[in-house]
Each structure stands twice: as structure tokens, then as C-alpha cells.
Amino acid sequence: MLRIRLVEEALAERYADQEMRCPMHLCIGQEAIAAGVAAALRPDDVMFSNHRAHGHYLAKGGDVKAMVAEIYGRSTGCSGGRGGSMHVIDQSVGFMGATPIVGGTVPLAVGAAWAAALKGEDKVSVVFFGDGCFEEGVVHESLNFAALHKLPILFICENNSFSVYTRIEERQPRRPIHVVAQAHGWDAWHSDGNDVEAVNAIAIEAACRARAGNGPQFLEFDTYRWREHCGPNFDDELNYRSEHEITAGKAGDPLLRSRSKLLQDGAVSDGELDKLKEEITDEIDSAFEFALSSPVPTYADGAGKVYAD
Numbered sequence: 001m002l003r004i005r006l007v008e009e010a011l012a013e014r015y016a017d018q019e020m021r022c023p024m025h026l027c028i029g030q031e032a033i034a035a036g037v038a039a040a041l042r043p044d045d046v047m048f049s050n051h052r053a054h055g056h057y058l059a060k061g062g063d064v065k066a067m068v069a070e071i072y073g074r075s076t077g078c079s080g081g082r083g084g085s086m087h088v089i090d091q092s093v094g095f096m097g098a099t100p101i102v103g104g105t106v107p108l109a110v111g112a113a114w115a116a117a118l119k120g121e122d123k124v125s126v127v128f129f130g131d132g133c134f135e136e137g138v139v140h141e142s143l144n145f146a147a148l149h150k151l152p153i154l155f156i157c158e159n160n161s162f163s164v165y166t167r168i169e170e171r172q173p174r175r176p177i178h179v180v181a182q183a184h185g186w187d188a189w190h191s192d193g194n195d196v197e198a199v200n201a202i203a204i205e206a207a208c209r210a211r212a213g214n215g216p217q218f219l220e221f222d223t224y225r226w227r228e229h230c231g232p233n234f235d236d237e238l239n240y241r242s243e244h245e246i247t248a249g250k251a252g253d254p255l256l257r258s259r260s261k262l263l264q265d266g267a268v269s270d271g272e273l274d275k276l277k278e279e280i281t282d283e284i285d286s287a288f289e290f291a292l293s294s295p296v297p298t299y300a301d302g303a304g305k306v307y308a309d
């Protein structure tokens with residue numbers, strides 16, 4: 001969680017330099033879901049993401065250098081510098097891709113789960129999406145298909161209650177998302193998404209159930225996006241959410257909560273946490289140096305990777 005937070009804060013700080021030539025959706029405030037779910041997975045489980053992909057990629061074991069270089073559009077980036085923030089892909093860590101098309105990766109994740117089931121592979125497929133994505137038709141087709149074939153898949157809905165500037169009450173009837181999912185006949189879970197231990201405990205059980213042949217698992221986690229929908233800034237001045245709501249949302253900071261819990265349990269000391277922060281900061285500094293000193297893709301690179309070999 002700390003690595004995700006610090007990487008994104010560093011990206012936000014440098015965005016105005018105009019070296020990152022792509023739109024960027026930050027997940028600051030939502031880190032516990034990525035970290036808690038990814039910690040329940042095995043390296044060969046596959047993960048799919050959406051436009052808010054940085055946390056998912058890093059949590060799955062993605063490389064900070066490769067991600068920063070990708071966002072800088074450099075050929076050393078995990079997508080060869082051709083994708084940017086919203087098209088991160090790195091099959092070496094089972095991160096099968098992210099797309100900006102809301103709902104775009106949901107059927108892909110179902111396809112990966114189906115392939116694993118057909119081949120008899122012991123792996124699960126995981127896909128992250130937002131509450132807004134639940135309004136896409138393809139999501140419901142995917143849920144239906146996954147349920148019918150009892151596929152080993154975890155659908156993870158990160159409910160931050162907004163789709164851009166529109167709150168969920170203005171977009172969906174008043175019924176919980178996970179209850180709609182449950183109507184497909186398989187397991188659905190709901191929890192505070194800012195409590196990393198709660199997220200992790202649910203994800204471990206859900207992954208076990210999916211692996212054991214109990215079919216798709218739907219996990220809805222409540223969370224809060226701190227910054228603007230797209231971009232490095234805060235958008236408090238737009239008044240689509242009240243000051244009170246923003247303050248309350250930030251009070252649920254998953255990092256602060258974990259820090260207090262770890263210190264209280266005596267699991268780590270203040271000094272160890274500070275040292276961890278220093279180490280990650282060094283790692284991030286060298287990732288930015290790496291990105292800035294890497295070449296941009298050539299025109300010839302443009303023709304590659306369009307079709308599979």
C-alpha cells in the first residue's frame with residue numbers, strides 16, 4: 001500500500017512537467033483493495049484491471065521502473081511505451097492488461113478463467129472494476145456466462161460511489177451491487193475496502209472457493225477516491241462532493257489505519273516503517289531516473305505487437 005501511495009504521489013508531483021503525455025487516474029485512498037486482494041493470489045493467477053490500474057499492477061508484483069517508464073511513454077515501459085497509464089500490461093507477473101473502455105476487461109477476465117478451466121489449470125482470474133462499470137451491459141453478460149460455467153474468477157467491485165462526478169444514487173436504484181451479483185446464484189461478499197486485513201481475509205476465502213470449483217466470487221468493497229477522477233490534482237472546488245464528505249472519506253485512510261494497527265500490535269516499530277518509506281522512496285527516485293533516461297519508441301516499433309506471433 002505504501003509503495004502504491006508513494007509512487008502515485010510522485011507521479012502527481014511530476015505530472016505538470018508534461019513529460020507524461022497520457023491521462024492518469026490515481027487510486028490514492030483505494031490502495032487497500034489492490035493490496036489485500038493481490039496478497040491472496042498466487043504468482044500464476046491472472047489479473048485484469050481498468051483505467052485506474054497503477055495499484056493493481058504494483059500489487060500483483062509489477063515493476064515500479066517498468067510502470068513509470070510506461071507512463072512516460074518510453075520503450076522500456078511494461079507495454080513498450082505504447083500504452084501509457086491506462087494500457088498497462090505485463091504478462092511476466094500475470095498482469096494481463098488494463099483498458100480505458102469501462103467494462104472492457106471484464107469479458108477478457110472471464111475468457112481467461114474459461115481457458116484455465118478448460119485446460120484444467122489450477123489458477124484463478126481476477127478483474128477489478130468500479131461501481132460505474134456495473135452499469136455496463138457486458139458486465140452482466142460476463143457474470144451470467146461465468147456463473148453458467150462455474151468459472152474460477154473473482155469479480156472485484158471497487159465501490160467509490162462515483163462515476164466521474166455522478167454519485168451512485170443518481171445512477172443506480174437503491175439496492176446493493178453485491179446483491180444483484182448474488183442473484184446469479186454464487187457467492188457475493190461485501191466489506192469495508194479501506195481495511196486491508198478485512199479485504200485480504202475475504203479475498204483468501206473467495207480465491208480458495210473459486211479454486212475449489214465453487215464458481216465465481218463477487219467481492220464488493222467500499223472505498224473513497226481522494227483526488228480528481230482523472231489527473232493529479234484535487235477537485236474539491238468543483239463542489240460535486242461536500243467538504244464534510246471529503247474529510248470523512250480521507251479519515252478512512254487505509255494506510256493510517258494499517259500503520260496504527262501494526263504499531264499497536266507491535267508487529268513493526270516506527271523506525272522500521274520509516275526505513276521502509278526511505279527504501280521505497282529510493283526505489284521510486286531511481287524509477288524516474290530510469291524512465292527519463294530511456295528512449296522513446298521508434299516508428300518501426302509501432303508495427304510490432306499488433307498481432308500475436
Ligand SMILES: Cc1ncc(C[n+]2csc(CCOP(=O)(O)OP(=O)(O)O)c2C)c(N)n1
Pocket residue numbers: 051052100101102103129130131132133134160162163164229
Ligand atoms: C464504455 C465507456 N463509457 C464511458 C467511459 C468514460 N469513463 C471513463 S472512466 C468513467 C467512470 C467509471 O467509473 P467507475 O467504473 O466507478 O470507476 P472509477 O473511475 O470510479 O474508479 C467513465 C464513465 C469510458 N471510458 N468507457
